[in-house]
Structures are given as structure tokens and as C-alpha cells.
Amino acid sequence: MSGGFVESVQHKAQVVAKEDYEKARVLINDAARSGSYLYPVKGIFYFFTHRALWKPLLSRLSSTLALSAAVVLSMFAFTYLPQLALLVFVNGPLAVVTTVLLVLNESSVIISIISKNFMLQDALLDTFDGTLVSRNATGIVSEGRQLKSGGDSIQRLGKVLKTPFNRFSPKALIRYVMYLPLNFVPVVGTVAFILLNGRSRGESVHDRYFQLKRWSNAQKSNWLQEHKGPYAAFGTVATLLEMIPIASILFSFTNTVGAALWAADIEAKDTEMTRGTAPGLREAAENAE
Structure with a gap:
């Protein structure tokens, strides 16, 4: 009887492992096809080649x-x-590296x-909207703020008509603290910690993009659920960039530019996401209003 029970548990474990593997494979494939992981890098190049976008950061x-x-x-x-004294018991010599990564991640948060x-907040908002304007996505930007005629992409930004980005939520902080113990698992735990924070x-x-689209919470949830892989990939690369000491603030701006470039491509239906299921999802979301 005990043997049958063990076999049953093993079989269920194999089924669960296979399901999790398939889910992970689908997410990775979706992320790879979307190219979302490239947008933080595209944001860096776009930022440095468009001087008008420097203004919010320089201010x-x-x-x-000084804060960083x-x-x-x-x-x-x-x-x-x-923290090194704790991690050395589980990570051994690698604790020197994993503790550095942990402290950098904590500092970044x-x-x-x-x-x-x-x-x-205002500077990042101007950077996001200014990037959309520079990509000629003025129609959607005008849903959230007044636009002026003439001048560069930042000079054209007028009065904000909608409340900008959501502030940091307690839920995000709680989730971060819950993931901290993963760092006690050698190497794999630290990687998992970064990936989970990247997903968050x-x-x-795209909070600002969804706001400009006038999507409800349900509509945003549906879109994010449909495209978990691409958003997790973008978030992971963005998290790694923002973990770099001192330069983390710079990368906050370049990541914002990258997110806006991605939003502009989605709006122009010029991404893998919008060549597949995304248009139907958008129509369904709009019909639900």
C-alpha cells in the first residue's frame, strides 16, 4: 500500500513538473518572439541619440x-x-558575489x-510622453495631456490632464521582502530572486500607456496575463540595469524610454505581440467597456 502511495505521489510530481516546464517554455518562447528584452537596450541608444529627452534627467x-x-x-x-555572514553558510565562497548582488538589489529598491x-515622478512622466511624441504617437499622448505646437518633443508637452504613474505600492514591497529568503539558495536562488522581481x-x-488607453484594471490584467513572458523579460533586463550602482537612476530613464518605444510599436501594431493575439485582445477589451 505504501509503495502504491509513493508511486502515486511520484506520478503527480512528474505531471506537475511537466506542466510547469511547459508553462515556462511557452513564456520563454513568447518573450523571445516579442523581442521585449531588447527594448531596455533600445531605450539606452534612443535616449543618447535624442538630446531633447535628456532634459527631465538633467533637471x-x-x-x-547624491541619493544613489x-x-x-x-x-x-x-x-x-x-548578510554575508548569513549567506556564507549556504553559498560558501560564492557568498561574496551573491551578497553584493543582494545589497545592490536592496539599494536599487x-x-x-x-x-x-x-x-x-514628473520627470519620468515627461520622458515617457516625450518619447511617444518623438515617435509621432501624439494621438495617444493627447489623451493624457495637452500638447503644444512647435519645439522639440519635451517642449511640446503641456499640462497633464490625467494623474501620472501609480506610486510604489505596499504590495510590491511585501512581495520583495517575501522573495528575499531565496538568496539563501546558492546561485539558483539569487537568479530566481532577480527573475521574480523582474516579473513584478x-x-x-506600461502603467502610463494603459492610462492613456483608458483601460480598466480588468483590461490591464487581461493584457498582462496574455503577455506575461514579454513583460517579465523586459522587467528582468530593466531590473539588472537598475541594479548598477549610481547609474541606476540613468537606467530608470532609459528603461522608461524603452517602455515608451515598446508602447509606440504596440500602438503602431509593429511588434510580434500585435501580429498575433493582441489585436483581438484589444478589441475584446474595448468591447467590454
């Missing part, structure tokens, strides 16, 4: 650099050794919370 540069330096130095001074909620990061990159 906040000194204060954000203070947070990173403080985190390494006060949290690196205690703290910098993101403070800067995006209290220092950069990806879910918020």
Missing part, C-alpha cells in the same frame, strides 16, 4: 546622484557584512522607492 541629476551614492554606500557599510515617489517590475512598465 534632477544632482539630487538623484548615499544609499549604496550606507547599505554596503551597514548591511553587507551581516530603496532608491527606486524614494526617487520615483518623491523626486522623479515588468507588470508596471
Whole structure:
């Protein structure tokens, strides 16, 4: 009887593992086909070749650099050794590296919370909208703010008509703290920690785009559920870039540019996502209103 029970458990475990593998394979294939992981990199090149988009960053540069330096130095001074002492028991010599990654990720979260909620919200909004304007997506931008005639893409931005990006949610912070113990698993745990935070990061990159589209929460959820792989891939690359000390603020802006470029391509139906199921999903979402 016990043998039959063990075999039953093993069979169920194999079924679950196979289902999870298939789900992961589908997500990876969707992400690869969409090319979403390239948009953070495209954002870097687009940002540096369009000087008008520098204006929002330059207006906040000194204060954000000071914040980044203070947070990173403080985190390494006060949290690196205690966390290293814990991780060395499970990661061995690799703890030196995994602890650095952990502290950088923690610093990135703290910098993101403070800067995006209290220092950069308006600047990131202008960067997103300005990028859309530079891509001639003025129709959708006009749904959320007034546009002026003449001038560069930033100078054309007028009064904001809709409340911009959502502020950092307590749910995101709770999720981050829940994932922290993964770092006690050698290498694989740290990778999983970054991937999970990347997935969470990806879910918020198009908040402004969805707002301009006037989508309800249900519509946004449907779209994100349909395209989990692409958004997780974008979020993971964006998270890795924003983990780089000091430069994390710069990459917050380039990632915003990348997200806007992606939104412009979706709007122009010029992505793999919009050549497949996306148009039907959009129509269904609009009909649900």
C-alpha cells in the first residue's frame, strides 16, 4: 500500500513538473518572439541619440546622484557584512558575489522607492510622453495631456490632464521582502530572486500607456496575463540595469524610454505581440467597456 502511495505521489510530481516546464517554455518562447528584452537596450541608444529627452534627467541629476551614492554606500557599510555572514553558510565562497548582488538589489529598491515617489515622478512622466511624441504617437499622448505646437518633443508637452504613474505600492514591497529568503539558495536562488522581481517590475512598465488607453484594471490584467513572458523579460533586463550602482537612476530613464518605444510599436501594431493575439485582445477589451 505504501509503495502504491509513493508511486502515486511520484506520478503527480512528474505531471506537475511537466506542466510547469511547459508553462515556462511557452513564456520563454513568447518573450523571445516579442523581442521585449531588447527594448531596455533600445531605450539606452534612443535616449543618447535624442538630446531633447535628456532634459527631465538633467533637471534632477544632482539630487538623484547624491541619493544613489548615499544609499549604496550606507547599505554596503551597514548591511553587507551581516548578510554575508548569513549567506556564507549556504553559498560558501560564492557568498561574496551573491551578497553584493543582494545589497545592490536592496539599494536599487530603496532608491527606486524614494526617487520615483518623491523626486522623479514628473520627470519620468515627461520622458515617457516625450518619447511617444518623438515617435509621432501624439494621438495617444493627447489623451493624457495637452500638447503644444512647435519645439522639440519635451517642449511640446503641456499640462497633464490625467494623474501620472501609480506610486510604489505596499504590495510590491511585501512581495520583495517575501522573495528575499531565496538568496539563501546558492546561485539558483539569487537568479530566481532577480527573475521574480523582474516579473513584478515588468507588470508596471506600461502603467502610463494603459492610462492613456483608458483601460480598466480588468483590461490591464487581461493584457498582462496574455503577455506575461514579454513583460517579465523586459522587467528582468530593466531590473539588472537598475541594479548598477549610481547609474541606476540613468537606467530608470532609459528603461522608461524603452517602455515608451515598446508602447509606440504596440500602438503602431509593429511588434510580434500585435501580429498575433493582441489585436483581438484589444478589441475584446474595448468591447467590454
